[in-house]
Amino acid sequence: MESEELLTQGAEARVYIGKLNDEKCIIKERFIKKYRHPDLDSTITKQRIKAENNAITRCLAAGVLAPKVLQVNYNSKKIYMEYFDKAITCKEYIKKIVSTKSIAESETKLSELCVAIGVILSKIHTNNIIHGDLTTSNILVDPKVDDFSEYELILIDFGLSQYSQSPEDKGVDLYVLERALLSTHSQQPKLFEIILASYQKQTQDGEAVIARFQEVRRRGRKRNMVG
Template sequence: MSPSEKTLISQGAEALVYKTTYLTPTLPALLKYRPAKPYRHPTLDARLTKSRCLAESRLLIRARALGIPVPAVYFVDEARGEIIMEWISGASVRSVLDAMLAAPGGTQKVDRVMVEMGRVVGKLHAADIVHGDLTTSNVMVRLRRRTGLLADTCEEEEVVADGGEVVLIDLGLGSMSTAEEDKAVDLYVLERAFLSTHPKAEGLFKDVLAAYETSYKGAKPVLKRLQDVRMRGRKRSMLG
């Protein structure tokens, strides 16, 4: 794939993410590429890259098969460390909340997003999938067409009013787990993301947990464990 056919949109510690196309020039796609790490032994690096690439793609495929909104996987080249997946045309929940909460009466408009997010995370955990990096930047609101224009041009509050779908992205740190602790940590990471980046939405997080509980039969012991995780987090903060 030549550089002219892809555009770098983000760069993390583990992977580069590009916007590209798949099969035809009109089908937008996301390319996630794990480059070689020169500080690791080449054989070990190749094994880790292959393992992580396959693990992420399998989680996405499993989640989607169970009706959990995640990007569709189009193509996997584990030897090259590449996954090509569906391009989600939308905005992160983080940017949606930033826009809405800045507007007068905005807290009333985001309630649906909070409920939908809790429901989707509940479905994820019911499938014994742990996200591993559950932040408001890794949850998208899929934008829709409106008055003949691409939804990318719409304001975020219009997206919610139109019933934009909440989609989980970036399961690169995800795993299969039945442990209540792992699921509670997922929720704690999401809660901390709200507290640190959306102080006005702190009171709304209870809607996420309420929707989570109604969508996941095993939620009660996880929410109980969440209290323990919170206490440990507070103790670490006090100790520095």
């Protein structure tokens, strides 16, 4: 293994750019939680690595792009994954559109993006995959041409993912995304509305999920009002 370049660090893991068998890849390393008993920490970490691996496998089987898992090392608590060298986060892409395009063109581009996000969310929920941390930082835009006029969307970071048939869990997934959009892209308030319309159009049980989402949203607003 050659030198690793730290890319990001979160509450649960560090993410590096490194190499595996001379190929550039992403390496996700989970922390040791010192407040837990070592045996318990090892068991929980192994379960979460397995869950992340399984979620990625299910996504790919459902026709949703995600980084392919190249290798898993439970001893070092690392997952080695496919690296997309030209991709940028959806967060970066949105900012790029808004800053470089006319108002009319940016609205068209943002609408196309949101429709595409709604489609992939429908696919994962139809296959009972709950992402757990839907944000525009966890969706990559991978260009097929240099000017991003053609691209593919790639879901990343399945560290909080789970398998669930529950409309409640799917509704919470949507609520997490809505809150992320309101926080990160407050100047584009229509993004989630377009995503939700696309999602409902594509999803067989979309009405049930959206009903649960609206209930989750009401509970969230009530908590915010109470403090």
